[in-house]
Structures are given as structure tokens and as C-alpha cells.
Amino acid sequence: MQFISRAQWGARPSRYKLTYIADTRGVKVHYEGTYVPPSLAAPDAHGQCAARVRAIQASHLADDDEDYSDIAYNLLVCPHGAVFEGRGAHRRTGANGTATLNSQHYAVCALLGSAGLTEPTPAQLAGLRDAIEYLRSEGDAGAEIKGHRDGHPTACPGGPLYRWVQQGAPRPGDGTGPGPGFAPFPGAEFFKRSPNSPLVTAMGRRLVAEGVAVYSVGPGPQWTEIDRRSYSRWQQRLGYRGADADGWPGRASWDALKVPKV
Template sequence: MHFVSREEWGAQPPRYDLVYIASTQGTKVHYEGTYVPKSLAAADAHGSCAGHMRDIQAAHLANTKEDYSDIAYSAVVCPHGYVFDGRGAHRKTAANGNQTLNAKDYSVCAMLGASGLVQPTAAMLDGLVDAIEWLRQDGDAGSEVLGHRDGYATECPGEPLYAWVQAGAHRPDGSSPGGGDTGSGTEIARYQVTINGLAYGYGAHGDHVTAVGEALVAKGFGRHYQEGPGPTWTDADTLNYSDYQVRLGYSGTAPHEDADGVPGAVSLQQLLGYLPGATTSTMVPPFPGRSAFVLGRSNPAVVTLDKALVRKGYVRHHDGNGYQPGRLFTRYTLANVRDFQHARPELAGDADGYPGPLTWKLLLS
């Protein structure tokens, strides 16, 4: 098992003392349920997972309604199979829905979303089994393995992960404690994501699907259409959207990679100029992850960031030709983001120039 201690991932201390539990009946499997960037699963992106873990904890500690004392999960598993210590063994979780369920089972969360990264990697499935076995050995967890939705009304842990749980929560090679299949062997992406309440991907239907197809054709990405575009998402839509993603600078055209032809909120907003759905005028694209903003590296999300800096007037740092939006995260980008952070009281205490979820939300709202 690749285990990451709280000290290693930079955990904040619990706000209150955590409740001791001697044992549980088993373990509940969770996912984040929001947007998780596909780029987090890239082979060279594991360095971003500790920061993602800190973001999860910070979001939980900021949840005044739930008044969490710490990150809610017993453990969290990243796409690379590392097990991050959360509340840990012999500590009652806060993730299962109510006090009775929290005392009944531990909770293990996959860094998996309802959009973006939605399919568990083979390494993640291995890591989930590692986490379950660790809680059995060190936390006296029972043999039960369930999904969060078992016993509580929720979509968690999402369809792909729940199917794995129901099949026995196996490692990909079929070994202990069961057997399983990630279902990722197809050559073209045929899964759906939900963005702002609307479905995209193979089989999705509606006027919003037609709008995507028409926008792709207008931008020169329609070569795979034999007829259409139309209101039902087909393989042709996926292939054309993949071409568009590649042009934006995304890489990886296999299913569940960044340019697989299934939209993310950032690329969709760049294509259409807005996000269709219930709140199109005020919708902020999901935070693309800290790995999108690395000094000297390119990412399409930097264009969105730059346009927001220009719109809000934080452009005094540039190379002499004015500040222009682009994919490269430069020292000028860093300095302009820092200026924005200094100007906001809620950001000024940590104004390092690198966007986090709150910087992204405030800058783009």
C-alpha cells in the first residue's frame, strides 16, 4: 500500500476532538460528487494530489452547515492508487449521512467526480482495496463493503464506482477481496457527464446537444459528421469534440482522458461562450485543479484565467506588449493573480499568485 500520512499531505489539525470508535461493521465507498479534473489522473500529476486533498479538507472545514471537525472521510484514494489518511482508523467518520451510519461504517472516498474524472483508474481500484484492508487490519472494520447510497438517499459513489462495489469490490486483477472490471476497454468514449444540469456524451439528447454540434461545425470541427449535427449525441459528436479539445491543447484521446471527446465545463464554455442550463449567466466553470497552473507550463484553463484578469483589470504585469490571454502560465500571470489576491481580504493572507478554488471562484464570478 502507498500510504500518505496527514503530516505528509499537509493536513490542518481537527477543529474538535474526533470521536473514538472501537470497530465498525465495514466500510462505505464514496466519491467527491462534484467536478474533478481529468488531468489529476495523468501519469505525472500525482504531485497535485496532496493539494487536492487539502482542498477537500478546506471545503469540509468551511461548511458551516455541517460544522465538520475535520475532513469527513476516514481515507481518500487518488487516481494513482495512494491512500491518504483522513480521520483514520478508530475515529468516527462524518461522511455517511447521519450519526447512526457514521458509527456503523468507516468511509473511503475516491478522488472521482460527477463530471470531469468520472471513471476509476485501475490504480485507484487497487488503492481502494488497500484502504479497505488497512481499516480492517488497523481499525477493526468488518467485512461489509457498501456504497454511500446503501442506506442513505444519494447518488454517491456514482454509477461506475457503485457497479464496482456491487460486483464485489475486486482489484482489477480479480484478487482479494473480490473481482472487478473498470469497463474502460472501449476505443471511443461512450459515457456521459452532467454540466449545469444537462447531460453530454454518448446518447445525451436535447437542443443543447445540437448547439454544441453547430458550434463545432462553425469553428471547423465537423469532419466526422455524415449528417447532422442533431439533438442526440453520437460517436461523430465525440470525435469532433475530441478534435476541438486537441486544438485547445488537451492531450490523451482514449476514453476518460482529457481529449476523449466528452466535454468538461471549461472547454464547453470556451466553445459556446456560456454554459447552457439553469444559471448560464452566472455559472462559474469548475476549478480545473492546481495542476493546471504550473509556472512555465501550458493549459487551456490559463486562457479562462487570463480573460478574467483582463476583465477585472489586473494586467499591470506584462512583457511590454500588454497583457494578452494565452495558454502559458507565465511569471506575469503569477504576478497579476497575486495582485488580485492582495486586493481581496479573504485571499490576502495567502497571496502566492497560484489560483486555488476560492481565487478561481472570485476571479471568474
């Protein structure tokens, strides 16, 4: 685990003394719920992550309505898989919605948005598992892994990340991906470059097989608006809504589609 302490990321002191908590039922997973630039996930962008964590803490400390003691989360995980110490283990979170909910589960936040960067990277999913296991070993967290929306009226942690939670929060590479013979996710930017590729044809055929395609002719190798509309229907089939069903493939929905290798 790549653990980044409060001192290492430059945390400000807590406003009030943090409440000790002996143990919890488990961990709840969160996201930022705002726009996060896709560029934050670039391999050379990790240097920006500590500044983003500092900005989250600053916004929480400035929130007079919530009157937070500190950054609300126990741990935060960036797209590169690093685990940033927030309130830390054995400290009650301020993120789950009510004092009761805050006492029942720790809170781990992915640096992931409701727009922009909405799909967790494999490194981020691995880091979230690291964070959960850290809170189990160092904070006596129980076995439960839930989303913020479980027990509180919110969209957090967003469709893609919540689906991962519902799958049991698997660590990438543990056998829960699409499996041998299936095409790995080529990345969201692949589709936004309007590719002409046999992979687009293979994807379209799978959408036809799933009964969600809206092609009048095709599918073919050129990515078009019809492909995006068809893929949006696939995302809706998986339970995604709003910006999470925008028709641009993401890793979780792609793996679920099981596109054959070409």
C-alpha cells in the same frame, strides 16, 4: 500500499477532538460528487493530489452548517492509487449521513467526480482495496463494503464506482475483468479523438448483439454520434443514469460489453 499520512499531505489540526470508535460493520465508498478534472489522472499529475485533499479538508472545516470536526472521510484514494490518511482508523467518520450511519461504517472517498473524471482508474481501484484492507487490519472494520447511497438518499459514489462496489469491490487483475480474447479498455480519450479504428466496428457489433444500437447503416470503423448514442443506451442497460450514461465509454462499462480483440 502507498500510504500518505496527515503530516505528509499537510493536514490542518482537527477542529474538535475526534470520536473514538472500536469497530464497524465495514466500509462505505464515496466520491467527491463535484467536477474533478480528467487531467488529475494523468501519470505525471500525482503531485496535485495532496493539494486536492487539502482543499477538501479546508471546505469541510469551513462548512458551518455541518460543523465538521475535520475532513469527513477516514481515508481518501487518488487516481494514482495512493491512500491519504483522513480521520484515520478508530475514528468515527462524518461522511455517511447521520450519527448512526457514521458509527456503523468507515468512509473511504475516491478522488473521483460526478463530472469530468468519473471512471476510477485501475490504480485507484487497487488503492480503494488497500484502504479497505487497512481499515480491516488497523481499524477492526467488518466485512461489509457498501456505497454511500446504501442507507442514505444520495447518488454517491456515482454509477461506475457503485457498480464496482456491487461486484464485491474486486481488486484489478483478480480475474473479474473481461478476460482473454477481449479488447482491453483503450481509455476515454481514445474515443474523444474521433478514431477510425477496427475496434470501433467491433464495439458496434457488440452493441448490436446486445440490442441497444441505433445504427441505420453500420457499424463501421469511424466513431460518430450514432456510436455515442448507442453506447449511452448500453450504459443505461447497466443502470447508469445522467452524466454516467453520456455515451463515452468507461472502463467498467467497456469490460461488461466484452468487445473481442481485433
